[in-house]
Amino acid sequence: xxLVSANRSATTPSPAQRAALFxxxxxxxxxxxxxxxxxxxxxxxxxxxxxxxxxxxxxSSIGSAYTRTSAMHSGTTExxxxxxxxxxxxxxxxxxxxxxxxxALLGRGLSNTAFSGDIVEVIVYxxxxxxxxxxxxxxxxxxxxxxxxxxxxxxxxxxxxxxxxxxxxxxxxxxxxxxPSGGSAFQExxxxxxxxxxxxxxxxxxNSQSWIxxxxxxxxxxxxxxxxxxxxxxxxxxxxxxxxxxELRYRVQINTPGTYYVWLRGYATDDSNNSxxxxxxxxxxxxxxxxxxxxxxxxxxxxxxxxGPVATVNISSAGLHTISIWxxxxxxRVDRVLLTTNSSLTPSGNGPAExxxx
Amino acid sequence: VTDYDGFAAIxxxxxxxxxxxxxxxxxxxxxxxxxxTLNGTAVSQWADQSGNNH
Numbered sequence: 001x002x003l004v005s006a007n008r009s010a011t012t013p014s015p016a017q018r019a020a021l022f023x024x025x026x027x028x029x030x031x032x033x034x035x036x037x038x039x040x041x042x043x044x045x046x047x048x049x050x051x052x053x054x055x056x057x058x059x060s061s062i063g064s065a066y067t068r069t070s071a072m073h074s075g076t077t078e079x080x081x082x083x084x085x086x087x088x089x090x091x092x093x094x095x096x097x098x099x100x101x102x103x104a105l106l107g108r109g110l111s112n113t114a115f116s117g118d119i120v121e122v123i124v125y126x127x128x129x130x131x132x133x134x135x136x137x138x139x140x141x142x143x144x145x146x147x148x149x150x151x152x153x154x155x156x157x158x159x160x161x162x163x164x165x166x167x168x169x170x171x172x173x174x175x176x177x178x179x180p181s182g183g184s185a186f187q188e189x190x191x192x193x194x195x196x197x198x199x200x201x202x203x204x205x206x207n208s209q210s211w212i213x214x215x216x217x218x219x220x221x222x223x224x225x226x227x228x229x230x231x232x233x234x235x236x237x238x239x240x241x242x243x244x245x246x247e248l249r250y251r252v253q254i255n256t257p258g259t260y261y262v263w264l265r266g267y268a269t270d271d272s273n274n275s276x277x278x279x280x281x282x283x284x285x286x287x288x289x290x291x292x293x294x295x296x297x298x299x300x301x302x303x304x305x306x307x308g309p310v311a312t313v314n315i316s317s318a319g320l321h322t323i324s325i326w327x328x329x330x331x332x333r334v335d336r337v338l339l340t341t342n343s344s345l346t347p348s349g350n351g352p353a354e355x356x357x358x
Numbered sequence: 359v360t361d362y363d364g365f366a367a368i369x370x371x372x373x374x375x376x377x378x379x380x381x382x383x384x385x386x387x388x389x390x391x392x393x394x395t396l397n398g399t400a401v402s403q404w405a406d407q408s409g410n411n412h
Contacts, residue, residue, distance in 0.1 A: 004390075106388075106404075120390040127383035140378045145390075184392045203403075204396040251391070 009116035012039035019109030030099020043071035047094035191341035196222035231331035262311035265336035273331030
């Protein structure tokens, strides 16, 4: 199990308490956890064997910096790593994990004690990793979050974090304005980028409406499509929609700046659910709002706007950008997004293959 | 990942997916930049990217 996290509390908890990742036990010494506190990184794999906590005391200078921590159980050996370096190895452990609940808690430990910090990435394997594989994961996490040093502040904005106060909704505050970042951006190639709607980077609910992944209409591409719900006939907002209507965000790496024609593979059943807004970098785009279709009860590639011209966005610089889709009429379904600099391209059928992500 | 009183419910499983980390045996993958659902500015869901759809 691998974590990238920061802990805001200087208090070092008892090992199983205030864990970032925690499986409770069904039998004694079955609890399994990873607790990256400021003063110590603590972990255990439940086997029924007693006194098997892995504990690494780390310098107080770590403070609330983000660090990578990982714990591995391989045969009779257990290993604890911090920022890719092995800090503790234990041998003579029972081989088989046992006495562990199937369901884990994220951001909670024993007795529902909350992890006091932010968690930005979690990776769990159900098998042993080779040294090379472990290094591959460590390299990925380092390059993603710490490109300039082991304990630097992640270059990505942390977007989640169970907090010290237990709530149904984690209450950390991601930036509301999209900040293009690295990671899984779709790559524009030869003036084209294609994205499955369900492969969004962020989905933002507003005014009790959300984009929901669905699979109940045949003919979509990928693993499903996104539908603005509930389909309650909410009033159209053509002015303040960037802050009032649910939004899907897609990060794209643009190498060819210019005017991009916007195509959506969408599905409507009637005039009450046949339009949507598209924008760039969190801002409304008058050239791509009110995209509408008059094809009903079938998937269709659409680019027309209610204003008349076909939808376009002007991406004036190379680099990372964010494409947003905002609900205009609830009930609209979107399956795919295609941006192209080719004005004569008219997608048909499923359209081109999805663009690679990096 | 299922939101449950502020917890995330996770079952372990194995799938094969493409990506920058080994796919075999990957049971859970939560990423900061993908699959985050916001309710306003608060995170309401964090979608598993392992392919297990937790």
